[in-house]
Amino acid sequence: MTTKFRFARTLAVMAGAALALSACGGGTNGxxxxxxxxxxxxxxxxxxxxxxxxxxxxxxxxxxxxxxxxxxxxxxxxxxxxxxxxxxxxxxxxxxxxxxxxxxxxxxxxxxxxxxxxxxxxxxxxxxxxxxxxxxxxxxxxxxxxxxxxxxxxxxxxxxxSDGFWFDAAQHPELETAPPASWDDFIALLDKYKAEGKVPLAADGDIGGYNSMWFTTALVRTDGAGSFAKVVQDKTGAAWDAPNVLAAAKRVEQVVKGDYLIKGYNASKWPAQQQVWATGGAELMLNGSWIPTETGTYASEGFKFSSFPFPAEAGQPASVRADxxxxxxxxxxxxxxxxxxxxxxxxxxxxxxxxxxxxxxxxxRTDAATSPEMASVKKSIDGAKEIYLQNDGVTAPGYVEKVFWPINDELFLGKINAGEFVQKMKTATVQYWKDNS
Amino acid sequence: MSRTTTRRSLSAAAAAERGQGGSSIDRQRRKLLVPFVGPAFIVYTLLFIIPAIGAAWISLHEWAGSGPMKFVGVKNYIRVFQDDLFMKSFGNTLLLLFVVGAAIFILAFAMTLVLRDMAGKKIVRNVIFFPHLINALVFGVLAGFIFNPGGMVNTLLKPFGVTEPPAWLAQDNIFPLIMATLVATTTGYFTTILMAGVDRIPPYYYEDCALAGANAWQRLRYVILPLTWDVFGTCAVLWTISSVKIFEIIWVFGGSSGAGIPPTQSWTTAVYTYVTAFSGQSTPAYGAATASAIISLALVSVLVVFLRRAMRRDAVEF
Structure with missing residues (x-):
């Protein structure tokens, strides 16, 4: 009898404790x-x-x-x-x-x-x-x-x-006034740096989202905002066969094969390469508008953050990423x-x-003040006719992180060429929609 | 025939009656069972069993984590099993479990043999246990300092004329590096547990070995292994359970100490589950994520049962 009573009491205490706990949870809502x-x-x-x-x-x-x-x-x-x-x-x-x-x-x-x-x-x-x-x-x-x-x-x-090619305007004031106007100009600039014995480009190749900026932006430049999303949405995969898709991938391949990227970009841990860039180890870096805040603490003295947009395509409206x-x-x-x-x-x-x-x-607000670091980005945003998003707005479950980034990494890290990239993306996209429809 | 049945039921009844009565200590024990086990059982049910059942339920749906749920049956499981990436992650989990596990236990036994006779073994034991105290995250972050192109290893290699060092942190090398790190950090832990078992072995067995002219291997085979078998079995189960859950070291090793996610080459099922539900880059797929988690749970359960079976031996009394 006494044990039974004791047991009942134990239960009662526990029930009380449980109530007290749930009351705590409820209190914050109330x-x-x-x-x-x-x-x-x-x-x-x-x-x-x-x-x-x-x-x-x-x-x-x-x-x-x-x-x-x-x-x-x-x-x-x-x-x-x-x-x-x-x-x-x-x-x-x-x-x-x-x-x-x-x-x-x-x-x-x-x-x-x-x-x-x-x-x-x-x-x-x-x-x-x-x-x-x-x-x-x-x-x-x-x-x-x-x-x-x-x-x-x-x-x-x-x-x-937003994003763009970031550089130190104290070293390259000429890029502020006359940034590369076309893809060919851009490649010529990279060649010039290479000939001067400089490292043209830095990149933290372990961040899939940075690597993918190259391909998506290249495609958006030729086919307009929303074009990458459209290619992704095509369940037959046929959109990957479009010549412009291959051309965009070829531009990425050109940068990778051209030996413009900093040594070891394919085997480093973020933020190693952006640190190298911010301390003068490389001239340019394609990255987001958060870069001045992110690298500001360790950038070399006198570093003047500025940027120019991914080169435009003749006959296409000026477009800019704005998330x-x-x-x-x-x-x-x-x-x-x-x-x-x-x-x-x-x-x-x-x-x-x-x-x-x-x-x-x-x-x-367009009338709000901006810092000098953002002046160049602000200018291109204000002047842009078209706006596109990170990953061109693709949010289909798992597509970006399980399909696009891994294959795009292979392209950007030099493991496959543009043709293989397009083929792989096509197959993987068809499979993705088969699994997810 | 009917008589034997009656007799059996009679003896069963007698046993039951004895059970009801029994000694006063037995009775006391039974009464304490509920108040002592009850709270743990309730907490366990609330925090583990109910969520596990909930996860199983979610895994049968297509669900973005909030909003409407759509019942899809076992489609998520089929989808997960058809996903090459899941199979690759699953393969990595098995690599951790078996390859890293084998390396850990071979090393742990080897160290046990060496440490037993070594001078200053207490200090050495502490030293090899130390890495286990450090959070795996630290090793993930350190990997950058050590293996980056301008990192410690390459700087040390430069004076030796190595101008083209291997791409240590290339996507394909990250998983082997993680495996090596896990061996280095976990071996000490299991060595310590095994040592405790080995220390229990009375010294006269070793003296006997010495007299019989047994070498170190024979000593391990005929004395240490049989007498520490139950300790080893427990260690194997512990490793199985923890290896299937390995997550954080992979998350920080591969380029994600602030931005992005690890390369798919180094994913395990735990990482696959996390990315599917919480990547933050796309609409969450809770159904597929829980399906992958349930598969991991099933894997652990099957392996543990299997291991217990395989390791079952009559305990040697000594």
Whole structure:
């Protein structure tokens, strides 16, 4: 009898503990559900980590936002994996009210799956007298497909990322005024550096996403924005037989076989080669607009970051890569109104200027100030007629990391030639769609 | 016929009755079983068994991790098995399990033999155990410092006239490097466990060996192996379980200490599962990812059962 009682007591204690634990879990949600009134609470999972320049600006904006609205923003500075962490959270009630990330990361998780809140209210709101929808240049919206099924945008961008050939303008001021106008000019420039005994190009060949910029950009230059995505979407694989696809691959092969790339690019660990580049060990590097921030700490003294776009193709409109970085609000958010208010708050000129000059990235507002490092990129973005995305916007499950990158790596690391690349990509793409349709 | 049945059921009933009664210690033990095992059982069920069942359920669906789930039956399993990349990752997992495992245990036994008679063996033991204390991530990051084109190894090789050093970190070389690193970091761990078993062997067996003129190999074959068989068996199971889960060292070894993912040449099933679900580059495929995880789980279970069978021996009492 006594043991039975003791057993019952043990069970009771355990049940109590379990309840207490679940109560803890529930408590955090409950506090966020105060409704959309002024002075509510907002939870924000950030893509930035404490100490990063972007984080400092957003933290400052949030402080001002709290002072102005009386709201409390609970921020978790999670870093780049915040969107990945969001996936399991979306199935629970513990969903953040607002997250930020790149379009490439938010689209597959929130946008394409219909889990993002339509931001009609945010776009209709006014920031410093201008409607938000007028602050986001229309030309970006053709490539960054942020419209949901009903045609309302689900993402509110606050910055852009782009890419180009980066160089030290202190060493090569001539590239700022007269960058290579065509592919042939570009190759001639590489040959010139080689003849001078310099290393023309640096590349961290272990990063599939950097290696693939060469082929996708080369194809987009000849066939226009969205052309790579179209080739990928062709389930018969026939699109890979197009002459321009082979021509784009041949350009990559030309760079690889031409002995322009830094020795050991195929056997190093990021960021070894970009470090070599930033300390003067190579002249050019094809990479993203994050390079000045990323390499700024170890670049040689007097290094003047500048860039020119991937050479244009005669008869084709000037195009440029511009990926959105910005806000999205899950449909399950407890406080969507306040979240939209915070999203638009970041579009104030003050913060946008800080984004450009302090964080040295590209603010979404065209009238915002930018740093000298970004001047060249900013110029090509403003002048571009067409916009394309990283991986040309391909987000089919696993295609980029399991099909495209591995085969493209073989091409870029010199293991196969252009013809073999096209054949392999064709076979693998046909197989991919057979498995995934 | 019917009488034997009756007798058997009678004796069974008697045994049951004895079970009910038994000594007071037995009774006490039985009563404590539930409160003692219960909490662990509940926690285990909540944290492991229910999620495993959940994963099995998800693996039958096409699902992006949130939003609508579409039931597809065993299609994910078929797809995963048809995927060359999965088979390659699976092959790598088996390489880790068998090739690295064999190397580890051969080395561990060799060290056990050497260490037993060595002066200062305690210090040596600590030294060889030390790498196991370090997080695998550190080795992944260090690999860059050591093997980069301008790294330590190539700098050291330069004075010897090596101007064209091998491409250490080329995509095809990364997996062998990871295997070597795992051997180097794990051998000490298993040597320590095996040594504990070897230390239990009474010295007079060795004296007997010496008198009989047995060499080191014979000593291993006829004394050490039979007397440490159960320790070795446990070690083999531990290695099987941990090797199938190896993930982080591969993740950081191959060009992903900040950007990108490791080259497919070095993927294991664990990496395959992770990339399929969480790569962040494309729409997550939770169904295929969990299918791959369930296959790994099945692999471990089968191997462990098989190993236990193969290693089963009557324990030698000494």
């Amino acid at each position: 506090s966020a559900g105060d409704g959309g009134t002024e002075g509510g609470t907002l939870s924000y999972w950030s893509m930035w980590k404490e100490g990063e320049q972007q984080q400092l600006i957003i933290a400052r904006a949030i402080k001002d936002f709290e002072a102005e609205t009386g709201a409390t923003v609970n921020v978790q500075w999670q870093g780049r994996s915040n969107v990945q962490k969001l996936v399991p959270a979306l199935n629970t009630n513990n969903v953040p009210d607002i997250v930020d990330g790149s379009y490439a990361k938010l689209a597959p998780i929130l946008g394409d799956t219909g889990q993002a809140l339509p931001l009609g209210d945010a776009y209709a709101a006014e920031v410093e007298g201008t409607k938000v929808s007028d602050l986001i240049p229309k030309k970006y919206l053709t490539a960054n497909n942020i419209l949901d099924a009903d045609g309302t945008p689900w993402m509110l961008p606050y910055s852009l990322t 959105f970085g910005g806000w999205a609000i899950p449909k399950k958010a407890k406080n969507p109104e306040l979240a939209q208010k915070l999203a638009t708050f970041l579009l104030k000129k003050d913060y946008q200027d800080a984004y450009g000059t302090e964080a040295k990235v590209l603010p979404i």
